[in-house]
Amino acid sequence: MSQVVLSIRDLHKIYAGGVHAVRGVSFDVHEGESVAIIGSSGSGKSTVLRCINRLIEPTEGAILLRDEQINTPSADVNEVRSRIGMVFQSFELFAHLKVLDNVTLGLRHVRGMSKEEANEVALEVLGRVDMLERVDAYPGNLSGGQKQRVAIARALAMKPEVILFDEPTSALDPELIGSVLQTIRGLADEGMTMVIVTHEINFARDVADRIVYMDHGQVAEEGPSSIVNEPKSDRLKKFLSSINEEH
Ligand SMILES: Nc1ncnc2c1ncn2[C@@H]1O[C@H](COP(=O)(O)OP(=O)(O)OP(=O)(O)O)[C@@H](O)[C@H]1O
Ligand SMILES: [Mg+2]
Numbered sequence: 001m002s003q004v005v006l007s008i009r010d011l012h013k014i015y016a017g018g019v020h021a022v023r024g025v026s027f028d029v030h031e032g033e034s035v036a037i038i039g040s041s042g043s044g045k046s047t048v049l050r051c052i053n054r055l056i057e058p059t060e061g062a063i064l065l066r067d068e069q070i071n072t073p074s075a076d077v078n079e080v081r082s083r084i085g086m087v088f089q090s091f092e093l094f095a096h097l098k099v100l101d102n103v104t105l106g107l108r109h110v111r112g113m114s115k116e117e118a119n120e121v122a123l124e125v126l127g128r129v130d131m132l133e134r135v136d137a138y139p140g141n142l143s144g145g146q147k148q149r150v151a152i153a154r155a156l157a158m159k160p161e162v163i164l165f166d167e168p169t170s171a172l173d174p175e176l177i178g179s180v181l182q183t184i185r186g187l188a189d190e191g192m193t194m195v196i197v198t199h200e201i202n203f204a205r206d207v208a209d210r211i212v213y214m215d216h217g218q219v220a221e222e223g224p225s226s227i228v229n230e231p232k233s234d235r236l237k238k239f240l241s242s243i244n245e246e247h
Contacts, residue, residue: 002031003066005162005193006052006084011061013047021047022058023217029162032191036204036225039214040239045197048214049164052195053086065161082110085155085163089171091147093139093154099126100135103154111158125153129183145176149183156187163187165196181207201228201243213239 006029013022022044029035037045051058054070054077063071070080093102103126104118113121126132129149139147148168155163168184169177181203188194188207198204204211205225213221213236220235221227231237 002033004028004064005031005033005066006195007062007064007067008048008052009062009064011048011051011063012059013044013051013056014059021217022051025061025214025217025219027212027219027222029193029195032193033209034188034192034194034196034207035210035212036208037195037197037212037214038199038201038204038228038239039220040242043214044217045214046166047217049086049166049195049197053084053164054080078110082106082158083161085158085160087148087151087155087163087165087168089167091139091144091151093147093150095139097138098135099131099137099139099142099150102139102150103157106154106158121157122153125156126150128156128186129153130179143176144172145179148172148180152180152183152187156192162193162195165194165198167197167199169198169200199243201240204228215239 009026011022011025014020025048039045050056052063058071062069065083100119100122103122107113107118107121108115126135129152131146131149131153134142134146165184169180172180181200184196185207196208205228208225211223211225211227212219215235221231221233227236228240231240
């Protein structure tokens, strides 16, 4: 078995208002693996990702990046974030910066690269997401799908050990979803280690090596992508049929 990159162990999160959003979640992500997290709204998917990236602190439990615990006061948050890429539903690009400069920003300020070095890396990753023709555009002049591909390039540029995606296509018009899914699929084929929260069940089935199904803050079922065709638990069966009814 390949090396474990990320290990989530008995994670709990109780928000200030008392909501126990995550209740003992554990799973591992191996080198080169794509893990999809699925589950209904409010099941705690984003909370898990936000804990991993240290946007919020878990109430209990451990998060290990290559065997080193990262949710401790002594672990450097900026270092953790430079090793774990994150792509959100809303792209969060800087509107006043051109595409190229959105991608080079972290390289120059976090990695300390010169402008020339940063530009070289940025052009390489923008090529991988098929955005080379728009390097001089401002985000306001891009489609949602293009913005999301720039956000993916920005994450890739930092050469993270793992990238977390939180519903990367849910803010997009239907006709723009395909290009973003295609980009993520390409990264999976290249062996990028990824955790993808998605409500695109077909995409999860086709691209993910493993699926984690969350319900009420817990992992209710976990297994190879075939579990969406042959769910074992009643909870996953119910969830899948509720999605089918929506379509
Ligand atoms: N900042 C917060 N303060 C208090 N409660 C929160 C906060 N963020 C989320 N919650 C609650 O925690 C629970 C889990 O939320 P979370 O955003 O992790 O779910 P999710 O699975 O990502 O849902 P969705 O599919 O709608 O994005 C929900 O009940 C939510 O209302
Ligand atoms: Mg969410």
